[in-house]
Amino acid sequence: MSEDFDIELRLLSQPRYLCVARAAVGAAVEKLGYSDGLCGQIMLAVDEAVANVIRHGYDGRADQPIWVRFRPTGLPDEASPAGFVIVIDDLAKQVDPAVIKSRDLEDVRPGGIGVHIIQKIMDHVSYEPRPEGGMRLTMIKNPTAPRRDSTSSER
Amino acid sequence: MSEDFDIELRLLSQPRYLCVARAAVGAAVEKLGYSDGLCGQIMLAVDEAVANVIRHGYDGRADQPIWVRFRPTGLPDEASPAGFVIVIDDLAKQVDPAVIKSRDLEDVRPGGIGVHIIQKIMDHVSYEPRPEGGMRLTMIKNPTAPRRDSTSSER
Amino acid sequence: MSDLITSQQPLDDGFCVGLTGDIDLSRSPQLRQDLIQLTEQTPGRLVVDMTEVPYMDSSGVATLVEALQRQRKHNGKMVLCGLQPKVLSIFEIARLDMVFTIVEDLDAAKNA
Amino acid sequence: MSDLITSQQPLDDGFCVGLTGDIDLSRSPQLRQDLIQLTEQTPGRLVVDMTEVPYMDSSGVATLVEALQRQRKHNGKMVLCGLQPKVLSIFEIARLDMVFTIVEDLDAAKNA
Numbered sequence: 001m002s003e004d005f006d007i008e009l010r011l012l013s014q015p016r017y018l019c020v021a022r023a024a025v026g027a028a029v030e031k032l033g034y035s036d037g038l039c040g041q042i043m044l045a046v047d048e049a050v051a052n053v054i055r056h057g058y059d060g061r062a063d064q065p066i067w068v069r070f071r072p073t074g075l076p077d078e079a080s081p082a083g084f085v086i087v088i089d090d091l092a093k094q095v096d097p098a099v100i101k102s103r104d105l106e107d108v109r110p111g112g113i114g115v116h117i118i119q120k121i122m123d124h125v126s127y128e129p130r131p132e133g134g135m136r137l138t139m140i141k142n143p144t145a146p147r148r149d150s151t152s153s154e155r
Numbered sequence: 156m157s158e159d160f161d162i163e164l165r166l167l168s169q170p171r172y173l174c175v176a177r178a179a180v181g182a183a184v185e186k187l188g189y190s191d192g193l194c195g196q197i198m199l200a201v202d203e204a205v206a207n208v209i210r211h212g213y214d215g216r217a218d219q220p221i222w223v224r225f226r227p228t229g230l231p232d233e234a235s236p237a238g239f240v241i242v243i244d245d246l247a248k249q250v251d252p253a254v255i256k257s258r259d260l261e262d263v264r265p266g267g268i269g270v271h272i273i274q275k276i277m278d279h280v281s282y283e284p285r286p287e288g289g290m291r292l293t294m295i296k297n298p299t300a301p302r303r304d305s306t307s308s309e310r
Numbered sequence: 311m312s313d314l315i316t317s318q319q320p321l322d323d324g325f326c327v328g329l330t331g332d333i334d335l336s337r338s339p340q341l342r343q344d345l346i347q348l349t350e351q352t353p354g355r356l357v358v359d360m361t362e363v364p365y366m367d368s369s370g371v372a373t374l375v376e377a378l379q380r381q382r383k384h385n386g387k388m389v390l391c392g393l394q395p396k397v398l399s400i401f402e403i404a405r406l407d408m409v410f411t412i413v414e415d416l417d418a419a420k421n422a
Numbered sequence: 423m424s425d426l427i428t429s430q431q432p433l434d435d436g437f438c439v440g441l442t443g444d445i446d447l448s449r450s451p452q453l454r455q456d457l458i459q460l461t462e463q464t465p466g467r468l469v470v471d472m473t474e475v476p477y478m479d480s481s482g483v484a485t486l487v488e489a490l491q492r493q494r495k496h497n498g499k500m501v502l503c504g505l506q507p508k509v510l511s512i513f514e515i516a517r518l519d520m521v522f523t524i525v526e527d528l529d530a531a532k533n534a
């Protein structure tokens with residue numbers, strides 16, 4: 001399956017490599033035509049997702065693999081950015097996807113906003129256990145359709 | 156072997172993904188403590204190396220894999236950046252490493268300076284055919300030793 | 311204080327620090343230490359100048375929420391200023407822009 | 423002209439263009455087309471303002487060398503200005519800083 005992706009990044013599960021994951025994805029989406037502001041948000045979503053794998057999936061272990069894969073989708077159009085799919089895989093403990101969710105935003109306390117950020121930025125977000133072990137996060141951003149309303153559906 | 160590296164990036168052999176390779180490596184070396192100027196040069200060396208694989212190794216074919224691997228070396232020291240190794244692998248045609256060299260710099264004409272740039276920026280540069288097919292480029296930057304003369308040997 | 315803090319300045323009614331660099335999970339534990347020290351020694355107004363912070367993730371924001379709560383517990387105040395648009399946007403997404411006192415610049419922060 | 427060119431300005435004795443964005447192998451073929459057109463229509467001085475180019479690799483430099491040689495062939499002149507330190511450094515590494523006329527800014531370029 002990994003051959004289906006234009007870009008595949010494998011990182012050790014260390015916070016110092018978060019910057020590598022977001023830089024790689026940031027460069028890819030900038031090239032697709034996303035604005036500075038949107039690139040920043042997409043980089044943030046990737047950062048939050050990888051940080052969660054390190055902290056929750058691997059409980060801070062520093063020697064485990066994390067894979068970040070990227071593929072543009074839809075027809076890249078002169079006037080508007082194409083969409084993309086990002087898949088993040090790990091070999092961490094498997095959890096029920098239903099437990100992966102942020103705190104109620106009204107109940108202010110430190111932390112508990114990462115998953116909310118990811119969902120807010122991406123058009124589609126889903127977690128699933130992988131048959132071969134570990135978890136998979138799939139994040140999709142739809143192509144921008146400038147003719148129609150440009151904010152997309154599944155927000 | 157790929158497990159020996161902290162970071163592994165696989166890219167399709169397309170010029171639009173050069174920015175992804177240099178952004179990933181740039182973020183990694185910035186985190187190691189390299190200055191802005193040196194980060195820029197290291198990103199340039201990676202760009203030149205990957206561009207050469209696309210143009211010369213794959214003759215411009217856009218659907219082939221390129222692997223960029225990164226690992227810090229030496230003891231990261233508070234005052235000075237650690238060294239690193241970058242290995243770039245492909246499945247492209249195998250050539251005699253002796254033919255991989257830039258033009259004479261005195262003989263000014265368009266192109267023919269990429270390999271020179273790589274050699275100038277890195278401390279060690281070597282090309283070799285891989286037993287499993289394709290070529291391998293190994294680039295090494297030595298840890299900076301602030302006590303002694305900080306420019307390193309094999310330039 | 312760590313390399314996260316570039317400037318420190320006493321105020322009439324508190325203290326001001328300037329942060330620098332990207333703040334993500336690799337640096338937020340350090341920020342947490344620095345802020346614990348700062349909130350302990352600053353009874354009144356704690357101003358955090360983020361002009362030189364190009365990027366912050368939720369681990370950095372969590373650290374600021376914790377410091378805010380610590381300041382409030384001893385009736386102190388915490389004010390953020392100089393947020394770049396990308397950094398401000400994470401506060402907005404998390405709806406924390408109303409929880410914090412966020413102002414334009416240092417001058418405004420001294421009076422907020 | 424492509425999205426590489428942000429500004430165009432006729433000069434007393436030639437023409438000035440401003441480039442923008444990273445110039446690597448993904449954009450240098452486009453730069454080559456633009457520069458062929460420009461050198462054909464500019465008999466005198468061709469000024470290339472690189473103030474807004476944060477990054478350039480050797481494919482971009484090769485394109486500029488080609489344009490320089492084309493300009494010289496018909497006794498024209500080519501001047502580069504506004505190079506950011508990182509961009510200048512590739513010209514130095516390739517020892518092309520002496521081959522090109524490289525000046526600080528647009529004003530200097532008009533008289534170089």
Ligand SMILES: Nc1ncnc2c1ncn2[C@@H]1O[C@H](COP(=O)(O)OP(=O)(O)O)[C@@H](O)[C@H]1O
Pocket residue numbers: 052053056057095099100101102103110111112113114115116135
């Ligand atoms: N990759 C993951 N693997 C396992 N559990 C996760 C993962 N990501 C998030 N979670 C769960 O979802 C919760 C909410 O995550 P998040 O919104 O990022 O806030 P925080 O990480 O600060 O708790 C986490 O506390 C954790 O229980």
Ligand SMILES: Nc1ncnc2c1ncn2[C@@H]1O[C@H](COP(=O)(O)OP(=O)(O)O)[C@@H](O)[C@H]1O
Pocket residue numbers: 207208211212250254255256257258265266267268269270271290
């Ligand atoms: N990855 C590679 N695979 C095969 N040949 C290469 C590779 N990199 C460089 N070369 C050879 O080395 C020569 C010099 O490369 P370089 O200095 O980058 O200049 P240019 O690419 O402009 O010719 C190339 O013309 C090519 O013959």
